[in-house]
Amino acid sequence: MSTTDDTAPAHDIDELSDTFAALANPTRRAILARLAAGEATVNELAEPFEMTLPAISKHIGVLERAGLIDRRRRGTARPCVLARQRLRAARAWAEALELEWEARLDRLGDRLASAERVSSDAEPSADTSSEPSHNPTSNPESDLS
Numbered sequence: 001m002s003t004t005d006d007t008a009p010a011h012d013i014d015e016l017s018d019t020f021a022a023l024a025n026p027t028r029r030a031i032l033a034r035l036a037a038g039e040a041t042v043n044e045l046a047e048p049f050e051m052t053l054p055a056i057s058k059h060i061g062v063l064e065r066a067g068l069i070d071r072r073r074r075g076t077a078r079p080c081v082l083a084r085q086r087l088r089a090a091r092a093w094a095e096a097l098e099l100e101w102e103a104r105l106d107r108l109g110d111r112l113a114s115a116e117r118v119s120s121d122a123e124p125s126a127d128t129s130s131e132p133s134h135n136p137t138s139n140p141e142s143d144l145s
Helices: 012-025 026-036 040-048 053-065 085-121 140-144
Strands: 070-073 078-083
Touching: 012 026, 012 053, 012 085, 026 040, 026 053, 026 078, 040 053, 040 140, 053 070, 053 078
Parallel strands: none
Antiparallel strands: 070 078
């Protein structure tokens, strides 16, 4: 399996890209963490940050376009709520990748263990200590003088 699943529809890959791009920003991750506790208005989401309301609104817009939050209508208020489906899709993608790499590492471990067993079980090679050693730095013609 490669990092981009060739069997996944192109729109799924684009959705994953949008999801991870949105999650790349710590402010947006903090907003999502707050929304995990329940819905909140833009003003409530802006409280812990030292940034303008328009800046927070831009972050919310990125999260909304990425499908990570939804806006509900409640009278005149439009609270934000966490949309979990895209997070589940990102988690499923990461878990599939993790399973693939765990399987690869297991196979590598098996091969290394097998190679180690073969190496330790191998018979010692024939003793060649009685043969004259060859010193590549000595010149045989120089011994004749």
